[in-house]
Amino acid sequence: MAKARELYVCRGCGYETPKWYGKCPGCGGWNTLEQVEIAPAVPTNKKVVAAANGEQAQLCPIRDVDVNDEIRFHTGVSELDRVLGGGIVKGSVVLLGGDPGIGKSTLLLQICQYLGRSLSILYVSGEESVRQIKLRADRLKVDSENLYLLADTNVERIANTILAKKPDLVMVDSIQTMNIQKLQSSPGSVMQVRESTNAFLHLAKSEDIPVIIVGHVNKDGAIAGPKVLEHIVDAVLHFEGDRNQNFRILRAVKNRFGSTNEIGVFEMLDGGLQEVQNPSMMLLDGRPEGASGTCVACIMEGTRPILAEVQALVCKTAYGMPRRTATGFDYNRLALILAVLEKRCGYYFSSLDAYINVVGGLRLDEPAADLSIALALISSLRDKPISGTVLAFGEIGLAGEVRGVTNLISRVKEARRLGFDTCIVSKNALRELKSAGIDGIELVGVSTVREAVKKVLDN
Structure with a gap:
């Protein structure tokens, strides 16, 4: 009779190995491998005998499956x-x-x-x-x-x-x-x-x-x-x-x-x-007035548009290497946006600390938040506030261009409902928005980040 064999299984990722390791090869966790006994496999001939007993599983055509119940x-x-x-x-x-x-x-x-x-x-x-x-x-x-x-x-x-x-x-x-x-x-x-x-x-x-x-x-x-x-x-x-x-x-x-x-x-x-x-109203509650380094972003969570305040702080570094900190936003994405702003727009952050914070504990994983992050960074760098009734969303490419995003109409309607009067979007998205006939909010199309800065901060 075959004996049960012993394996070591990681309780963090499920990695299996016949040998114990202090560090799991799968997830890198320390002291996560636990010894378990695995029942012996049934020999092939026994499987054949079990299948020959005549017992069969019941088949059901997919057309006969009733999902109304x-x-x-x-x-x-x-x-x-x-x-x-x-x-x-x-x-x-x-x-x-x-x-x-x-x-x-x-x-x-x-x-x-x-x-x-x-x-x-x-x-x-x-x-x-x-x-x-x-x-x-x-x-x-x-x-x-x-x-x-x-x-x-x-x-x-x-x-x-x-x-x-x-x-x-x-x-x-x-x-x-x-x-x-x-x-x-x-x-x-x-x-x-x-x-x-x-x-x-x-x-x-x-x-x-x-x-x-x-x-x-x-x-x-x-x-x-x-x-x-x-x-x-x-x-x-x-x-x-x-x-x-x-x-x-x-x-x-x-x-x-x-x-x-x-x-x-x-x-x-x-x-x-x-x-x-109404998560948008909750996240925007208590926004500072006349403060630089803040901008409002709009992301989609399923079918629901959510507006969130993005805060940026840019200051002179006290260390040999500037710090980059992002709370609620991807750190690598922040590094990409800073590189684009320095190369394409002429704003130098090489000797400056940059901090990003999304108010309310929300995490912005959508590329539509790129434009809001960039505008907040430049606003803090220039110490010039962005109007509290301005909203911006769009994806930023490596060439400094502003690309369109999905669910434009839902985002703009949510911004209008919460009292915003200006929406900065990609110029390519204006055609779709104008055909929808949305009134009560000004739609400003931009092709590059440099153009968006002129519309928002230089007016």
């Missing part, structure tokens, strides 16, 4: 429904990750109040006692009669409880505390996390019960455990935000039943998380 449970939180693609799909497994204290457990308890009106919910906690959960529920004013609490970490007992009670929704907080008794490894190890998730996945698919799983994150912000964990589940949601600020952003990294481009914006208050229906 797909059920989505609306959570009562429109921002969460937006990220999920319309609600929680029946029989799906959702993985919710985020930094400690960001609001994961708070969000789950809050949606229990709405879902508990018509659904029975089982809240499984491996980190808190039932009394502690009750105290938090009282603070959040959650008192649904259909909410049942279970403080246990044994996956077998939890599974038997789910099969016996047949709840409509199961929440597991958190997967790193769950364990299967027959496995020798400790809770939180690669084997325990993977097999526990597989157990909940089997329950969700076989009993058609949606399961929401909370996952811890490591120091790099990725969900702790093997990377295969994210491949098992149907949707992966990440809570982002600075704990020193009240605003939280919920982003879908993976979603089999919806788009991964949507985000949900929340505000953490004393009574829990509150939806932010």
Whole structure:
């Protein structure tokens, strides 16, 4: 009889190797390899015998599959429904990750109040006692009669409880505390996390019960455990935000039943998380008047245009090498924009420190923010403010040209709705905007960054 073989698996990235290393060859993490036993492979002849027993899987033509009975449970939180693609799909497994204290457990308890009106919910906690959960529920004013609490970490007992009670929704907080008794490894190890998730996945698919799983994150912000964990589940949601600020952003990294481009914006208050229906107004609140180095950018998060304030500070360096710091913006992209401004526009930053900050904790990953970043840098360099009613968006090329971006009409309409009277865009985009017949806002087309500076700062 073949013996089980031993492997070392990285709990950070899932890299497998027969030899132990202090540093993982896959992700570079130190002391992340854990020893696991792999069951022996079934010999080929046994596979052939098993296939010859006559048992066959049932086939279903794709035309006969009825999707009209797909059920989505609306959570009562429109921002969460937006990220999920319309609600929680029946029989799906959702993985919710985020930094400690960001609001994961708070969000789950809050949606229990709405879902508990018509659904029975089982809240499984491996980190808190039932009394502690009750105290938090009282603070959040959650008192649904259909909410049942279970403080246990044994996956077998939890599974038997789910099969016996047949709840409509199961929440597991958190997967790193769950364990299967027959496995020798400790809770939180690669084997325990993977097999526990597989157990909940089997329950969700076989009993058609949606399961929401909370996952811890490591120091790099990725969900702790093997990377295969994210491949098992149907949707992966990440809570982002600075704990020193009240605003939280919920982003879908993976979603089999919806788009991964949507985000949900929340505000953490004393009574829990509150939806932010108008993120642009929230991010622009408290803008300084008459201050240099600020400009407003417009990015698209899925189908929603969001306006954010970009701040830049340029000052003489006190070191041999100037500093470059970007918060909420890609550092390499900042270096590219500084090089273009120096080569194509004649603004020299070689002996100057440059700092970029996006207000509100939002991250600008879209090239449409390039023009706003460039104008804010030049405004700070020249110590000349940009008008508070001017908005700019466009991608900057290496030749110093301003290129068009997508969803122009939605961006301009959002700017007009928030009271902006001038919009700086690529000259090639003016034709599309003029054909849309947008009134109430002046559209200024520019071909290069140098031309944009003249329109904004030299008038």
